Amino acid sequence: MIAVTDSGVGGTLIAEEVRRLLPDVEVHYHADSEHFPYGDRSPEELVQIIDHNSGLLVEKGARLIVLACNSASVVSLSHLRAKYRVPFVGVVPAVKPAAAMTKTNHIAVFGTALTSASAALADLIAEFCGGVTVHKVVLERLAEAIEWDELARAEEIVAGKWREYQGRGIDVVVLGCTHYTLIKPEIEQIVGPGVAVIDSNQAVARQVKRVWEEVASS
Numbered sequence: 001m002i003a004v005t006d007s008g009v010g011g012t013l014i015a016e017e018v019r020r021l022l023p024d025v026e027v028h029y030h031a032d033s034e035h036f037p038y039g040d041r042s043p044e045e046l047v048q049i050i051d052h053n054s055g056l057l058v059e060k061g062a063r064l065i066v067l068a069c070n071s072a073s074v075v076s077l078s079h080l081r082a083k084y085r086v087p088f089v090g091v092v093p094a095v096k097p098a099a100a101m102t103k104t105n106h107i108a109v110f111g112t113a114l115t116s117a118s119a120a121l122a123d124l125i126a127e128f129c130g131g132v133t134v135h136k137v138v139l140e141r142l143a144e145a146i147e148w149d150e151l152a153r154a155e156e157i158v159a160g161k162w163r164e165y166q167g168r169g170i171d172v173v174v175l176g177c178t179h180y181t182l183i184k185p186e187i188e189q190i191v192g193p194g195v196a197v198i199d200s201n202q203a204v205a206r207q208v209k210r211v212w213e214e215v216a217s218s
C-alpha cells in the first residue's frame, strides 16, 4: 500500500495522479486535519507530527509514504529517511524548472510561512536559481480558505497579494503548497496570461511510480 499524506485536502491531486499511474496499487489518503494547518507551525513541532504519523502509516502497512505537502517535506524528509526503512517521496517547490523557464529572471514562489522561511527552499534557490530573483510570497490563510472550500475568499487573498507583486516583472509563479494547486485555474486567471503557473504534482506522481516499481520488485 502507498500512503499519501497531507494536513488536509492539499495532496488529493497527487493521490489522484498516483492512482492513475498505478491503477492496481492500493493508495491510502491520510488527511491530518487534527494538526491543520501545518504551515504556521515551527519546524521542530512539524517534524514531530510527521514522524508520529509516519510511524502509524508504517503500522498500517504502508510500503511507500508520499509527503504530499511542501511544508512537511522541507522540514522532515531527511529525518524520516534516516529513521524509517520505507522510502519517502516528498514535494518541494518547483524552482528548478521555473528558473529554466523564466525570461525576465523574476520568479515567485507562493508558499506557507514555514516553507518560505525554510533552509531547504533557500538551498534549492542557491543551487538552481543563479541570476534569477526569487520572490518568496507568503499567502497567509490561503491554505485554510481552500481547506474550508471558501473559493471567493481564496481568490481575494491571491488577488490582494498579487497586487503587491505584479509590477515586478515576474513571469513564472511556483505553487509551493499543495493546497494552492487545487485552485490553479483561479490563480492563473488572477496573474494573467503572461505568467506561467507551475507546480510539482505530476513530477511527484511520476517519482512515486518509479520508487514503487523498485519497492514492488524488491
Ligand code: DGL
Residues within 6 Å of the ligand: 006, 007, 008, 010, 011, 036, 037, 038, 039, 040, 068, 069, 070, 071, 072, 112, 115, 143, 176, 177, 178, 179
Ligand atoms: N499542503 C501543505 C503544503 O503543501 C500546507 C497546508 C498547511 O498549512 O497545512 O505546504
